[in-house]
Amino acid sequence: MAQFEEQLDAAMAALRGQMRSSGRSVRAVAKWSNNQRCATNNAMFVARVDDDRLLQRTSLAPEFGQSPFALARGARVEQIGRANQYAVTVSLLREHFGYGIPEVVALDLRHGFQPNNIGMAQRARATERALQAAIRDERDAPNIIDGAVLRAQIGGFLAHLEADGVGAKTGPVFHVNEYKGWPVVDGRAHDAAKLGATVAQMGIYRYLLADTIDRLGGDPDTVAGTGLLITPRNVGLTLVGNPIRLAGATRLAEHTLANLPHPRDFIGSLPEGLDFGAVARGDHEGSRLDALERITNRLGTRYQESCMGNCGLAKFCRARARASGSTSLVGESVARFMPGVVSLPRAAALADGATPAEGEVVTGAASVLAAAGRLYREKLSGGSLPPIAAVGGGRAS
Amino acid sequence: MPASAAELMAQVAKLTLQAADLLAEGRVAEAEEVDRRAAALRRRAMRTAREEGAAGAATAAYAPAQSDRDMVVEGLTELDAISSPRLISDFVLARYGRHVNARLFSSLRRDERDAWQRWTQGRGGSRLTFVVPALEGTFFTTSRGLVALSMWPLARRIVGPRTGRVELLRAARSVLSALAWMRERDTAAAVPMERLASSLARTVPGAMEGWRVGAIEDVTRAVEWELRELEQADRDWREVAAARALTQLTEEEQVLGSAGPHVVRRASGGIA
Numbered sequence: 128m129a130q131f132e133e134q135l136d137a138a139m140a141a142l143r144g145q146m147r148s149s150g151r152s153v154r155a156v157a158k159w160s161n162n163q164r165c166a167t168n169n170a171m172f173v174a175r176v177d178d179d180r181l182l183q184r185t186s187l188a189p190e191f192g193q194s195p196f197a198l199a200r201g202a203r204v205e206q207i208g209r210a211n212q213y214a215v216t217v218s219l220l221r222e223h224f225g226y227g228i229p230e231v232v233a234l235d236l237r238h239g240f241q242p243n244n245i246g247m248a249q250r251a252r253a254t255e256r257a258l259q260a261a262i263r264d265e266r267d268a269p270n271i272i273d274g275a276v277l278r279a280q281i282g283g284f285l286a287h288l289e290a291d292g293v294g295a296k297t298g299p300v301f302h303v304n305e306y307k308g309w310p311v312v313d314g315r316a317h318d319a320a321k322l323g324a325t326v327a328q329m330g331i332y333r334y335l336l337a338d339t340i341d342r343l344g345g346d347p348d349t350v351a352g353t354g355l356l357i358t359p360r361n362v363g364l365t366l367v368g369n370p371i372r373l374a375g376a377t378r379l380a381e382h383t384l385a386n387l388p389h390p391r392d393f394i395g396s397l398p399e400g401l402d403f404g405a406v407a408r409g410d411h412e413g414s415r416l417d418a419l420e421r422i423t424n425r426l427g428t429r430y431q432e433s434c435m436g437n438c439g440l441a442k443f444c445r446a447r448a449r450a451s452g453s454t455s456l457v458g459e460s461v462a463r464f465m466p467g468v469v470s471l472p473r474a475a476a477l478a479d480g481a482t483p484a485e486g487e488v489v490t491g492a493a494s495v496l497a498a499a500g501r502l503y504r505e506k507l508s509g510g511s512l513p514p515i516a517a518v519g520g521g522r523a524s
Numbered sequence: 525m526p527a528s529a530a531e532l533m534a535q536v537a538k539l540t541l542q543a544a545d546l547l548a549e550g551r552v553a554e555a556e557e558v559d560r561r562a563a564a565l566r567r568r569a570m571r572t573a574r575e576e577g578a579a580g581a582a583t584a585a586y587a588p589a590q591s592d593r594d595m596v597v598e599g600l601t602e603l604d605a606i607s608s609p610r611l612i613s614d615f616v617l618a619r620y621g622r623h624v625n626a627r628l629f630s631s632l633r634r635d636e637r638d639a640w641q642r643w644t645q646g647r648g649g650s651r652l653t654f655v656v657p658a659l660e661g662t663f664f665t666t667s668r669g670l671v672a673l674s675m676w677p678l679a680r681r682i683v684g685p686r687t688g689r690v691e692l693l694r695a696a697r698s699v700l701s702a703l704a705w706m707r708e709r710d711t712a713a714a715v716p717m718e719r720l721a722s723s724l725a726r727t728v729p730g731a732m733e734g735w736r737v738g739a740i741e742d743v744t745r746a747v748e749w750e751l752r753e754l755e756q757a758d759r760d761w762r763e764v765a766a767a768r769a770l771t772q773l774t775e776e777e778q779v780l781g782s783a784g785p786h787v788v789r790r791a792s793g794g795i796a
Contacts, residue, residue, distance in 0.1 A: 211611070211724065212688030218727035228729075228753040231689040238668055267685040267761070 135283055138394045139174045144404020148175040151286035157327045160383045161437040165429040167422065168438060169388035170396060173283075176403045178439035182419075185412045187442040200359075201308030205291070207366055208306050208357055209235075213271055216292070216304070216357070219368035223355055226270065226296055234269035236276065247287035250276040254293070255343060261295040262345035270295050271304075277335040283390045290332045294355065301340065302351040303332040303373075311358045311369060320436060329354045330376025334384065337377075397425060419443060432458045466490040478503070529573035536566045537652065540675050547677055548770070552763060559677060563604055567701075570601060592624050593632060596655055597673065599624075602702060605694035606658045606672045606683065615695075618716035619702055629671065633657060637780055640674070644776070658683050659781050661765040664773055666781035674779050679759070679766035686758045693751040696724040697744060704740045 140148075149155060159172040171178050182188045208216045213233045220226040234257050240246035254275040260268035275293040279286050292304035305328065309321050316322035333354060337347035356369040405418040419440070430444040430453065438444070448455050452470035454462040467490040468474045477483055478500030483493030527535075539562035546555035590598075599616040600607060607615075609626040616624045636654045643649035654674040657666035661684045670691075672681040699721045706714040718737050725731040731746035732738075773782055 211608075211727075212692050214689075214692060214724075214727040217689065221729065228750055229686065229757065231754065232685040233688060235668075269685075 132284065135390045135394075139390050142170065142174040142393060142397060142402055143176050144402030144407070146176060146180075146404045146407050149177040151175070151281045151284065151288070153288050153290075153328050153331045156281065156331060156383065156387070157324055158437050159387075160327070161433045162429060162431055163383075163386060165434075165438075166426040167428045167440065170393050170426050171403065173388050173390040173393050174403065181403065181407050181439050182415075182443060183407075184410075185415060187416070187440075187446065189439045189441060197308055201306070203364060204308045204357070204359055204366065205306045207364060209273065213273070215366050216271060219355065219357060219366065220271070220294055220296075220304075223368045223370050224294065224296060224300070224302065224351070226294075230270040230297060232267055232269045233271040233273060235273050237274035244287070247276055247289070250274065250289075251278050251287050255339065258293075258295070258301070258340060258345070259343050261299040261301070262340065262343060262349075264297070264299065268295065268299075270297075275336075277332065277339055279335050279338075279384065281384075281387060288332075288335065290336075293332075293336060299345075299349050300351050301336060301349055303329050303336060303354040304357060305329050305332075305354065306357045309358060310361060311367060312361050316358075325356060326371055326373070326376045327379065329356070329371060330373050330378075330380040331384070333373045333377045334380040397422060401425075416443070423447070430455045464495055465492045468492050468496070527572075529569045532565055532569035532572060533652065536562050536569060537675070539565065540677070543677055547679070547763075547766070555677070556759075559680075566601055566604075570598065590622075592628055593635070593655070595620060595622050595624050596629075596632065596671075597653060600655065600671065600673050603695045603698045605691040605698065606667075606670050606681070606687065607691070607695055608669050609671065611695060612671070614720050615699065618699075618720045619706075621713075633671070640779060641776070654779070656681065656779055657781055659769070661687075661762065663784045664765075664769050664777065664782045665784040677766070678769060678778055679762045682762045682765050682769065684758055684761040684765060686754050687762065690751065690754050690758045692724065693728070693747050693754070696721070696728065696747050697751070699724055700737075700740050700744045700747065703737065707740070 155172070159168060162168050170176075171181075179189060212231075217226070217231050217233075220230075221228075234253070236250045236253055240250050254272055254277065257269045257272050257275075272293040272295065273291075275290045276287050277290060279288055281288075290303060291306050294302045294304055296302075305325060307321070307325055310317045333350060337350040340350060341347045352372060352374050353370045354373050356371050357366050358369060359365060360367045401418065401421060403422065406415050406422065409415055423440075423444070428440075428444050428447065430441075430448040432455070434441040434444060445456070447453075452472050454465050454468060454471055454474065456471065465474055467484075467486040468477065473481075474496055477487065477493055477496040480497065480500065483497075487493040539558050543555045543558040543562065546552075546558060595616045596612055599612045599619065602619065603612065603615055609629040613624050613626040616622055632655060636656060639649050639651060640654045640656075643651065652675070655671055656674045658670040658672045659665070659682050660667045661682045664682075667683045670683060674681075699717065703714060703717045703721050706717050721743070722732065722735065722737045725737065725743050725747060728743075728746050728750050730749075731743045737743055769778060
């Protein structure tokens, strides 16, 4: 078994090439899950390729990534939450989850452990001991497990995932706590996308927490359906608690974790001499992009709108999609109206009255596009209306 | 003629020793009472010392300046609670207007350890008390980022499951008491202390109305109420741990902490 894992590890190292591997984390899972049907994304996930760095120093390098100010603010928020023996966190748990006055026992797993796999394994064991104490209703069982580490099988390997915090109210009732540096302004998240990503992350923690409790002989139903998101209020640094319903996110997490790609499916997927390291290294942009072109041609890609905020190859894939006139360029919600239509120029032609093919008729896309074309012409009737293809509907560059 | 600060502090030392003897005999309730008297006397001693200092302001130019270490000892004495370097630093700034960098504490702890060892080996030293790490209550290793004074009874230097909150509430109570005193004398100087008090009391149920510390009696009452709910169980836990520590640890380990458990290996490399 261990030998098989070693072989898998070696195969993934070969796929990765001469690149530092990225860690197995909930953030990486959430990032991957944005586009589960992209084979290149799947290959990068199993080989632990850091796609954010892959195209650095090229014209297609991604521009996202957290600003140092956002990182500092996030660290400050966590510091405030933990200051004075978790005073603010205790107060928020009392306010939102009805913690009793004596429920102030905190377990700090962020300090006193080595920052490596050995330390993470020790923290996972300490987390399980604390959860077991809560399950058995022991008197001094921790109520706040700061930096709890949960085990999960990710991409065929055992991974240790670090949660911001796990709360354990007497009963027991467990729940996940998450600190975030972005603000909640007038009761609404400042950035809906960040909130969505956080909820997905909390869903994974909740699922893993329930799984751990089940493994320890406890009742997974003791994990509350609500988690506590702790963020600053408005522009200041006063922390507020935001209870978040996690039932849907947990179902999604279960589905996501069950469908993680497996390394064995990617053994030998690239020809000898071709790996992701060839894209990351070297000073000549042309040869690096050429290597990536060969990898993506071999594995396949599936560009979609959400790639722009999640994948380091997004600009590269968008350029490919432009070149082929892919319908994915106009966004998922619009592309969904055009099943069976192979490209944007074809969609423009159908709107301008081209004869539809059988595949375009049976999906209903042809009639929708013809109707759209009719409406367009009626709206701007008077003879000056150019055909849709001529105003950019068919632009493919 | 009223007693001087030094005389009062000497009485505190006697009471502390008396409390230690009572604890050794298992007379916990009596020890607690003596400790309370010692704490009150300690506060009075420091107040007297400050008043004496103010009266002798004309000679202040010739008096040696207080070191950062002295400020930390004074801060801890007044807070009367196991505290983090950050809290001591904030308190000293609000109380005396003196900035003590929280980063000083790692070197201070090393100095104090060396001074304690010199003193116990009879190689000199005249310190009345030492700044020592609080002890984690299971294996009596040093507790990360929490300091205490060596003159406090062992049970008060041990950290149990609820000690973090209990000591925070004790510190809040001391800060509120200092705030009341400062508000009477100098409203402007009390502002930083009020800020510190509000940051400590904000998380206590029913302590604050809005953002400011209102009537100090009301806030203190709320702090006392939560403290009452937690203190007994915490004290019981720490006293049991202290009794265990007295039998298991050397005198030095009781003050500076033990090395903690470690894996013992046989010569062959196997775990014993």
